[in-house]
Amino acid sequence: MAYLLLYNPGMKMQNTLRNKIEFSGIGLHTGHEINVKILPAKEDTGIVFIRKDVPSSPFIKAAAENVVATNYATTIGKRGVAVSTIEHLMAAFYGLGVDNAVVEIDGPEVPIMDGSASHFIDMIETSGLKQLESLKxxxxxxxxxxxxxxxxxxxxxxxxxxxxxxxxxxxxxxxxxxxxxxxxxxxxxxxxxxxxxxxxxxxxxxxxxxxxxxxxxxxxxxxxxxxxxxxxxxxxxxxxxxxxxxxxxxxxxxxxxxxxxxxxxxxxxxxxxxxxxxxxxxxxxxxxxxxxxxxxxxxxxxxxxxxxxxxxxxxx
Ligand SMILES: [Zn+2]
Known part of the structure; x- marks a missing residue:
């Protein structure tokens, strides 16, 4: 059995991004080009999605209670507004220790990029993390x-x-x-x-x-x-x-x-x-x-x- 060190449980304080991230890509299921902006957020926000293409879109927190579908991808939604294929971006946040961020998106799914979390990881690392005042x-x-x-x-x-x-x-x-x-x-x-x-x-x-x-x-x-x-x-x-x-x-x-x-x-x-x-x-x-x-x-x-x-x- 081999072990890899991957995820860092050594962080004491909550984190957000140091800078905002912007990117575009194709949605795997819709085939449409989708634009995403990820903004730093304050303590205890969690990871929150908002659909910029839907008038008065609710904030949809990436939390189990908001999961509305799990076929082919994980989809969260609220009041009929949904965001799909969040899992690779969520894995990047989780793996790199980003606790708080607001993800603005103008389509129904997170772009698939190259099918991995590679681009998300690179962008988060380029942005850097900002330590917040609250304990993790x-x-x-x-x-x-x-x-x-x-x-x-x-x-x-x-x-x-x-x-x-x-x-x-x-x-x-x-x-x-x-x-x-x-x-x-x-x-x-x-x-x-x-x-x-x-x-x-x-x-x-x-x-x-x-x-x-x-x-x-x-x-x-x-x-x-x-x-x-x-x-x-x-x-x-x-x-x-x-x-x-x-x-x-x-x-x-x-x-x-x-x-x-x-x-x-x-x-x-x-x-x-x-x-x-x-x-x-x-x-x-x-x-x-x-x-x-x-x-x-x-x-x-x-x-x-x-x-x-x-x-x-x-x-x-
Ligand atoms: Zn996957």
Whole structure:
């Protein structure tokens, strides 16, 4: 088993962005160009979306109670106004420790960019973080919580090391995708290298069906790994040998962030997806006696030399 340090539970204070971020891109499902502006926000705002193309759009907080759909992507909404495909941007906020921001968007979905969180991570890092005056709260799991659907499951248990740890396995009936697993101890600045660049993927055989249903209109080899029965269609190949499972970890991070606080716990997931991830978040919120919110003063973050991390990543 190999561990990667990805997500930083060592932060004491809440953060926002130092500067505003602006970008444009194609929506995966609508195929339209969408413009996004991300603005710094004050303490305890959380991550809030607002639709600039909808007159008097409500503020839609990225929180479990506002999730309105989990098929193909995670969608939040309020009073009939929705924003879809928030998970990769949410994973970037979560992985880099951005607690507060306002996302202004002029369309119904976050642009897919290259299908990973890579652009979001670069833009957040270029902006930099601004530390705020309030303490960051961590949600520390005290007792296991599990959700399952036939052989698919996600379970979160207490972490002995006070870390956020993910152990994820997938098993598709496809020659490229049978049994991949990924274990990560999420800490420090390697989030971007470990899972942040892993792209979403889809099967060629599903593409036609999605398009018939009016979905994936913007989908192309520029924003997804596309797999036929015999090959990967993207000329450049994979970014990691196990890019598929790493992308599932990225999705899980985005989805779990909707619990409303960085989580200290150990997640074991098998063949999970947005729906089951969301059910886990709902289940966590349903059982407040199984976790507590704490101002977390962690032990010193262990620095792992970069060359060792790269060795570890190569060995996965
Ligand atoms: Zn995804």
């Amino acid at each position: 709260k961590y949600l520390v799991i005290k007792e296991p919580i599990k959700v399952a659907d036939r052989d698919k499951y996600v379970i979160i248990s207490p972490s002995e090391d006070n870390e956020f740890i993910v152990d994820y396995s997938i098993d598709f009936a496809h020659p490229f995708l049978t049994k991949q697993s990924f274990s990560g101890l999420f800490s420090g600045d390697v989030f971007r290298d470990g899972v942040g660049r892993a792209r979403t993927f889809g099967f060629l055989r599903d593409l036609e069906m999605l398009r018939k249903n009016g979905l994936a209109k913007g989908g192309s080899l520029d924003n997804a790994i596309v797999i036929s029965d015999t090959e990967i269609l993207n000329e450049e190949g994979l970014r990691y040998p196990d890019e598929f499972v790493r992308h599932k970890v990225l999705d899980l991070m985005g989805d779990i962030s909707l619990v409303g606080a960085p989580v200290i716990g150990q997640i074991k997931a098998h063949r999970s997806g947005h729906e089951l991830n969301h059910r886990l978040v709902q289940e966590i919120l349903k059982w407040p006696d199984r976790w507590e919110l704490v101002d977390y003063t962690p032990k010193d973050t262990v620095e792992i030399p970069r060359h060792r991390l790269i060795e570890k990543m190569a060995s996965i």
